Amino acid sequence: MTSIHPTAIVDPAAALDESVSVGPYAVIGPHVRVGAGTTIGAHAVIEGRTTIGRDNRIFPFCALGAVPQDKKYAGEPTELVIGDANTIREFCTFNVGTAQDAGVTRIGSDNWIMAYVHVAHDCQVGDHTILANNATLAGHVHLGDWVFIGGLTGIHQFVKIGAHAMAGFASAVSQDVPPFMTVDGNPLAVRGFNVEGLRRRGFGPRRIAAVKQMHRLLYRSGKTFEEARREITELADSVPEAAADVAVMTAFLAGVTRGIVR
Structure with missing residues (x-):
């Protein structure tokens, strides 16, 4: 049976695989779907139309599936979709999408997402990425597979970062970063390519x-x-x-x- 701590609040309409574990004081809403082997830490809040795949580790105090920080949002039935085998550390915030885009914020699989990372509405994050502490993705940002984002880095709305690219610590990313490139700084500059x-x-x-x-x-x-x-x-x-x-x-x-x- 699903392991749900007695202090957790799980809406009866939520669909949790029988192998899901839910920690103390977590709150899970009615439109949430969670796949096999996923663990949800203490005090996490998962709401909205949120679908989470298999074998994810969601650490305490995450807030996933909240409405977008977008004044145009008017309650449309938009979504957050998270793939498989992701590590999502403490205090991360991922919002659902908006009707002005595809309506889905999407996180791929096998991503390593560190504490305090924000993924805003309509972002599309690929597979095998690393987002270090306090990385902030504004709305409509696209990250390719194997992207690395350094801690305290901010990414402007609608920016695209190509596969295998790397943004260094505390960078201000306001233009698209081609695949394979290494960038850092404010103003941002290309330092080379991600050879290692x-x-x-x-x-x-x-x-x-x-x-x-x-x-x-x-x-x-x-x-x-x-x-x-x-x-x-x-x-x-x-x-x-x-x-x-x-x-x-x-x-x-x-x-x-x-x-x-x-």
Whole structure:
């Protein structure tokens, strides 16, 4: 049977797998769905139309599924969807989406989300990310897979950060960050590319060399954005091993809305 502490308040309409554990004084609302093996810590509040997958660890005092911090929100039936095997540490706040976007705030799987992280309405967070303490995602932010966000870093509304990118401690991210790049500071600047992270994920020398060339074209060659985009596209033919990486970069650059940090 589901392990629910006697002091927890769980709405009878909530759907919790029989293997879910709920700690003391937690509060779970009627539209919440929680998958197998997930643990919910003491004093956590999970409300709204929130769906949580399998094997998540939700630590004490989290507030998940509250209404957006958006004055336009008028009670629409929007959602928060969280995948599997995430670690969500103390005092995190994740809001549901808004009708002005897709209506869903989405967290992927296998993410390591540290204390006091805020994920605002309509954010889309991929898989295998790390968000360090007090990282703050404003509304409509998109993070790709394997992104690392340093502690005390703030990300502006509608910013996109590409896969394998890294933002350092206490950065102010107000423009899109292309995949693989390493940025930090206020004002934000590109410091290089995430070579150590790529090595840890099994990127071989040819793939890393291709990423280095993409960095050079965007940031060291003096070319315009469009010139760099064209030459990056051509890398897929000259380095077939990196074709998928080139595709990730070209797709990202085609969808830039706020301009890239340069």
